[in-house]
Amino acid sequence: MKIECPHCRGEIPSGDINIQTCIAKCARCSAVFGFAEQVPGSQAPYRKPQVDMPAKFSVTQDGSDLLLVYRWFSLGLFALLFFCVFWDGFLVFWYAMAFSKKAPLLMVLFPLGHLGVGVFLTYVTAAGFVNRTFVRAGTDRLSIRHLPLPWPGQREISRTEIEQLFCSEKIGRTRNGSSTASYQVEALLRGGKRVKLVSGLDKPEQALFIEQKIESYLGIADRPVAGEM
Numbered sequence: 001m002k003i004e005c006p007h008c009r010g011e012i013p014s015g016d017i018n019i020q021t022c023i024a025k026c027a028r029c030s031a032v033f034g035f036a037e038q039v040p041g042s043q044a045p046y047r048k049p050q051v052d053m054p055a056k057f058s059v060t061q062d063g064s065d066l067l068l069v070y071r072w073f074s075l076g077l078f079a080l081l082f083f084c085v086f087w088d089g090f091l092v093f094w095y096a097m098a099f100s101k102k103a104p105l106l107m108v109l110f111p112l113g114h115l116g117v118g119v120f121l122t123y124v125t126a127a128g129f130v131n132r133t134f135v136r137a138g139t140d141r142l143s144i145r146h147l148p149l150p151w152p153g154q155r156e157i158s159r160t161e162i163e164q165l166f167c168s169e170k171i172g173r174t175r176n177g178s179s180t181a182s183y184q185v186e187a188l189l190r191g192g193k194r195v196k197l198v199s200g201l202d203k204p205e206q207a208l209f210i211e212q213k214i215e216s217y218l219g220i221a222d223r224p225v226a227g228e229m
């Protein structure tokens with residue numbers, strides 16, 4: 001069985017194919033896609049298998065809009081919360097000392113970098129606990145919002161601009177050299193521009209689920225994009 005990347009037409013080595021989930025990834029263009037339609041015996045060209053709704057997702061109909069909500073919460077956040085409590089607690093203790101004893105200016109200035117890190121991490125942790133991503137597909141536009149805590153990555157795209165949606169894999173490296181994979185959904189606009197819609201998903205199924213829901217709602221036919229890369 002030979003699997004071909006629908007985006008760049010590259011051949012996918014067997015190591016990048018997951019038979020259980022029917023999801024493959026392309027090392028050449030980092031696309032992530034379902035390949036059930038390429039399996040001999042299946043019909044309907046370019047029709048992806050419908051991915052089951054992953055945990056943390058909900059899909060509702062809001063008026064004439066399709067609303068897809070993704071909750072950020074994960075158990076890993078508790079480790080981050082634990083760290084924040086210690087980090088911030090130490091800073092509170094430090095500054096309480098510095099201000100009560102009329103300490104030298106250096107004692108106030110020295111931990112400013114630590115204070116910045118503390119504020120940043122605390123914000124990220126709080127957002128992880130309370131935030132959700134709202135993907136709203138209307139008849140004429142697609143919008144992405146992260147609420148309630150402000151977060152970069154809000155999007156508003158006109159339906160007519162969207163040529164295609166696709167999923168890709170992003171490989172990151174941690175400090176100890178091991179690699180982490182996250183998945184994102186991107187839109188390919190008319191004119192060839194790529195816009196990131198949702199990123200930081202930890203499973204390919206989540207990205208494919210978003211892609212399929214929006215594509216079927218907006219009536220975007222999923223077909224290969226020639227010369228995309």
Ligand SMILES: [Zn+2]
Pocket residue numbers: 005006007008009010026027028029030031
């Ligand atoms: Zn490819």
